[in-house]
Amino acid sequence: xxxxxxxxxxxxxxxxxxxxxxxxxxxxxxxxxxxxxxxxxxxxxxxxxxxxxxxxxxxxxxxxxxxxxxxxxxxxxxxxxxxxxxxxxxxxxxxxxxxx
Amino acid sequence: xxxxxxxxxxxxxxxxxxxxxxxxxxxxxxxxxxxxxxxxxxxxxxxxxxxxxxxxxxxxxxxxxxxxxxxxxxxxxxxxxxxxxxxxxxxxxxxxxxxxxxxxxxxxxxxxxxxxxxxxxxxxxxxxxxxxxxxxxxxxxxxxxxxxxxxxxxxxxxxxxxxxxxxxxxxxxxxxxxxxxxxxxxxxxxxxxxxxxxxxxxxxxxxxxxxxxxxxxxxxxxxxxxxxxxxxxxxxxxxxxxxxxxxxxxxxxxxxxxxxxxxxxxxxxxxxxxxxxxxxxxxxxxxxxxxxxxxxxxxxxxxxxxxxxxxxxxxxxxxxxxxxxxxxxxxxxxxxxxxxxxxxxxxxxxxxxxxxxxxxxxxxxxxxxxxxxxxxxxxxxxxxxxxxxxxxxxxxxxxxxxxxxxxxxxxxxxxxxxxxxxxxxxxxxxxxxxxxxxxxxxxxxxxxxxxxxxxxxxxxxxxxxxxxxxxxxxxxxxxxxxxxxxxxxxxxxxxxxxxxxxxxxxxxxxxxxxxxxxxxxxxxxxxxxxxxxxxxxxxxxxxxxxxxxxxxxxxxxxxxxxxxxxxxxxxxxxxxxxxxxxxxxxxxxxxxxxxxxxxxxxxxxxxxxxxxxxxxxxxxxxxxxxxxxxxxxxxxxxxxxxxxxxxxxxxxxxxxxxxxxxxxxxxxxxxxxxxxxxxxxxxxxxxxxxxxxxxxxxxxxxxxxxxxxxxxxxxxxxxxxxxxxxxxxxxxxxxxxxxxxxxxxxxxxxxxxxxxxxxxxxxxxxxxxxxxxxxxxxxxxxxxxxxxxxxxxx
Numbered sequence: 001x002x003x004x005x006x007x008x009x010x011x012x013x014x015x016x017x018x019x020x021x022x023x024x025x026x027x028x029x030x031x032x033x034x035x036x037x038x039x040x041x042x043x044x045x046x047x048x049x050x051x052x053x054x055x056x057x058x059x060x061x062x063x064x065x066x067x068x069x070x071x072x073x074x075x076x077x078x079x080x081x082x083x084x085x086x087x088x089x090x091x092x093x094x095x096x097x098x099x100x
Numbered sequence: 101x102x103x104x105x106x107x108x109x110x111x112x113x114x115x116x117x118x119x120x121x122x123x124x125x126x127x128x129x130x131x132x133x134x135x136x137x138x139x140x141x142x143x144x145x146x147x148x149x150x151x152x153x154x155x156x157x158x159x160x161x162x163x164x165x166x167x168x169x170x171x172x173x174x175x176x177x178x179x180x181x182x183x184x185x186x187x188x189x190x191x192x193x194x195x196x197x198x199x200x201x202x203x204x205x206x207x208x209x210x211x212x213x214x215x216x217x218x219x220x221x222x223x224x225x226x227x228x229x230x231x232x233x234x235x236x237x238x239x240x241x242x243x244x245x246x247x248x249x250x251x252x253x254x255x256x257x258x259x260x261x262x263x264x265x266x267x268x269x270x271x272x273x274x275x276x277x278x279x280x281x282x283x284x285x286x287x288x289x290x291x292x293x294x295x296x297x298x299x300x301x302x303x304x305x306x307x308x309x310x311x312x313x314x315x316x317x318x319x320x321x322x323x324x325x326x327x328x329x330x331x332x333x334x335x336x337x338x339x340x341x342x343x344x345x346x347x348x349x350x351x352x353x354x355x356x357x358x359x360x361x362x363x364x365x366x367x368x369x370x371x372x373x374x375x376x377x378x379x380x381x382x383x384x385x386x387x388x389x390x391x392x393x394x395x396x397x398x399x400x401x402x403x404x405x406x407x408x409x410x411x412x413x414x415x416x417x418x419x420x421x422x423x424x425x426x427x428x429x430x431x432x433x434x435x436x437x438x439x440x441x442x443x444x445x446x447x448x449x450x451x452x453x454x455x456x457x458x459x460x461x462x463x464x465x466x467x468x469x470x471x472x473x474x475x476x477x478x479x480x481x482x483x484x485x486x487x488x489x490x491x492x493x494x495x496x497x498x499x500x501x502x503x504x505x506x507x508x509x510x511x512x513x514x515x516x517x518x519x520x521x522x523x524x525x526x527x528x529x530x531x532x533x534x535x536x537x538x539x540x541x542x543x544x545x546x547x548x549x550x551x552x553x554x555x556x557x558x559x560x561x562x563x564x565x566x567x568x569x570x571x572x573x574x575x576x577x578x579x580x581x582x583x584x585x586x587x588x589x590x591x592x593x594x595x596x597x598x599x600x601x602x603x604x605x606x607x608x609x610x611x612x613x614x615x616x617x618x619x620x621x622x623x624x625x626x627x628x629x630x631x632x633x634x635x636x637x638x639x640x641x642x643x644x645x646x647x648x649x650x651x652x653x654x655x656x657x658x659x660x661x662x663x664x665x666x667x668x669x670x671x672x673x674x675x676x677x678x679x680x681x682x683x684x685x686x687x688x689x690x691x692x693x694x695x696x697x698x699x700x701x702x703x704x705x706x707x708x709x710x711x712x713x714x715x716x717x718x719x720x721x722x723x724x725x726x727x728x729x730x731x732x733x734x735x736x737x738x739x740x741x742x743x744x745x746x747x748x749x750x751x752x753x754x755x756x757x758x759x760x761x762x763x764x765x766x767x768x769x770x771x772x773x774x775x776x777x778x779x780x781x782x783x784x785x786x787x788x789x790x791x792x793x794x795x796x797x798x799x800x801x802x803x804x805x806x807x808x809x810x811x812x813x814x815x816x817x818x819x820x821x822x823x824x825x826x827x828x829x830x831x832x833x834x835x836x837x838x839x840x841x842x843x844x845x846x847x848x849x850x851x852x853x854x855x856x857x858x859x860x861x862x863x864x865x866x867x868x869x870x871x872x873x874x875x876x877x878x879x880x881x882x883x884x885x886x887x888x889x890x891x892x893x894x
Binding site: 001003004005006007009011029031032033034036037038040041042044048049051052055065066068069070071072073074075 | 109114118125139166168182794795
């Protein structure tokens with residue numbers, strides 16, 4: 001389960017409203033904000049794919065201008081499995097495949 | 101991970117974010133540090149774009165487990181983009197190349213071989229090609245992603261050992277026009293200022309760059325500047341396509357592709373007409389040039405006089421008005437500081453150098469240079485296009501230290517530094533990228549080394565160049581971390597160490613050199629390129645019985661490849677080859693770079709000066725030690741670059757020029773290509789990161805809603821896009837992005853049906869030799885309704 005540190009940017013006058021919206025969402029912990037429209041938050045998700053979706057969801061909220069990532073820890077994810085979408089056909093560009 | 105450990109990690113994550121914006125959190129650093137139990141953090145640069153974000157890789161038990169930004173780094177202040185956050189996940193991917201692979205014929209299957217055999221085969225192929233065909237029969241094609249030490253060593257062996265200037269790299273396809281622009285306008289390559297100008301600028305002129313997607317962390321800085329000063333700061337976005345970058349623009353000017361030279365001349369016309377230029381600056385620092393002739397301000401005024409705002413609005417396609425031209429010219433000239441930013445929209449053009457000149461013209465004309473908050477800043481696409489390829493001799497026409505190859509004195513300096521007899525490096529003969537691959541087509545190059553790049557996907561008009569890749573009478577060596585469309589054509593694939601698996605320097609957009617040290621071991625038998633190049637040169641010397649080939653690597657013999665070897669190469673390059681040059685890096689030793697959060701900006705002649713961070717503004721006395729040293733008069737700015745003996749900035753008289761191919765009755769649409777936020781280059785890395793692949797699994801064609809309605813194309817319908825050179829089948833994305841009459845396709849996809857460089861054109865800029873990827877003519881027609889497509893990677 002990855003954990004990320006983010007700075008969420010909003011228009012300064014919308015900081016309070018944005019923080020209120022974010023607090024309602026699962027997987028987001030608000031840790032602080034300032035008068036310039038910066039909101040410091042920690043995101044938690046089941047997987048990196050879910051984390052990407054969560055970031056997309058935050059970005060889609062009307063007051064949100066930007067989600068800036070500063071930290072990610074994924075120490076219990078396994079990256080040694082291939083996930084290429086299942087293409088099987090060799091490219092016609094070359095008859096020789098690289099695999100032995 | 102247990103609950104307590106998760107809590108510690110969450111605190112570390114919160115503190116990391118808080119430190120970027122100076123927010124105090126009510127828990128202790130010591131508590132958050134418990135998250136680091138068993139984790140070591142290793143500082144380095146991001147592997148992807150050219151911004152040069154600094155970050156730290158977390159390693160636990162020899163495996164990478166996380167990443168964090170470096171808050172004190174002046175490149176990114178701790179921020180990273182999603183792509184940057186993810187690149188390290190390539191490291192342990194099962195597709196990594198881990199053993200040398202060989203096949204005699206390109207139709208054979210690869211077999212695993214030993215490194216000893218692999219080095220021998222590579223040496224034999226190059227030795228035989230050299231014996232039979234001389235220096236023109238061998239070639240090296242490198243990358244703006246290779247470390248400086250790697251580019252430097254390969255080009256040294258090629259030039260000093262094999263006496264060949266067939267040394268090129270993929271920055272020819274992206275940055276060569278920017279190099280030409282800087283050299284001809286300012287007399288020296290690379291920008292005068294840098295990112296520090298962003299927080300002091302009052303006007304941003306973003307042209308031919310989707311900064312939001314191609315350089316997201318830098319875009320964040322621009323956005324922040326705009327949000328903090330919504331009325332005082334103006335953002336101008338000039339692009340035929342409305343993009344994510346346009347979101348923050350006060351004014352977006354959409355123009356017919358290829359007509360931006362007229363627009364830039366039109367802005368100059370307004371600036372002259374309304375007397376918005378800086379007369380004092382022009383008088384002191386500027387000369388005017390037309391071809392080989394030196395002209396004057398009046399000649400320039402006469403030349404731009406035909407570009408009236410009304411005429412420009414018409415020439416550019418009528419989407420914006422004459423008053424829009426006047427407004428942006430006024431904002432540009434009258435602001436307290438204007439920063440221009442551009443990338444491939446200007447560079448990948450047949451008029452690439454000229455259009456770069458025209459942006460520089462506006463800065464020179466208005467004096468929007470050399471002061472804080474003002475710069476003409478070309479953004480680079482790769483992490484080391486500047487540091488490795490532009491500065492360390494990675495293109496056929498330049499030697500290390502920005503030395504032009506055609507000057508005997510420059511060659512002699514390099515030969516002396518390398519301990520080679522004078523005359524060893526030939527005075528030319530090197531082929532630029534497109535000529536190199538044409539020579540491969542023609543059977544003139546018999547052995548080519550392709551390092552860390554995939555020209556079988558990234559060259560324009562791919563169909564034309566497949567012949568060279570598939571010939572059986574040449575020998576292709578590829579060094580890479582993953583299989584690519586190019587390794588599919590190789591005879592020999594050599595597996596290399598990835599970022600953080602080796603040590604070396606990257607130099608980013610703003611003249612900043614930063615060190616990344618080895619943090620983990622490469623998988624299997626993968627090796628750093630500097631080790632591979634050294635072993636190859638030693639074997640080559642044996643086969644050619646030429647001690648001067650061995651001389652190229654003699655000082656590096658026996659050094660351990662993880663640190664000592666790249667350090668020795670960097671020491672030789674920085675101390676011997678940049679001394680007295682405009683990119684003086686003598687102060688940027690490994691010892692200094694290891695201390696610095698964000699490296700140093702050259703010129704940095706001494707270590708003491710490098711420890712300050714180096715030169716933020718080039719050419720300014722009191723801020724640039726070379727400007728003080730080279731000063732010839734009492735003026736505050738001193739243009740000591742190697743290109744202009746008169747030490748002035750040059751305003752060029754350049755007229756609107758047409759692209760190579762424009763739409764006609766048969767091929768009625770413009771095609772433009774580019775990058776998207778989730779992928780990078782040929783997708784060999786980002787395509788293997790599931791969340792990035794899932795976000796954009798395959799290419800699509802962006803089409804304007806009016807065009808789509810006219811052609812009966814609905815969202816996700818399958819569409820044929822066809823040029824005179826090739827055809828693609830792509831799903832449609834109907835979006836108010838490209839202007840009417842234009843379509844856009846990103847170039848990352850490897851699938852043969854979606855390989856957009858089959859359609860692009862290989863016409864090049866006459867000066868920079870950079871191809872015109874950005875403009876060609878195509879047909880567009882609906883094929884069918886939506887189809888289920890799968891992502892594709894070789």
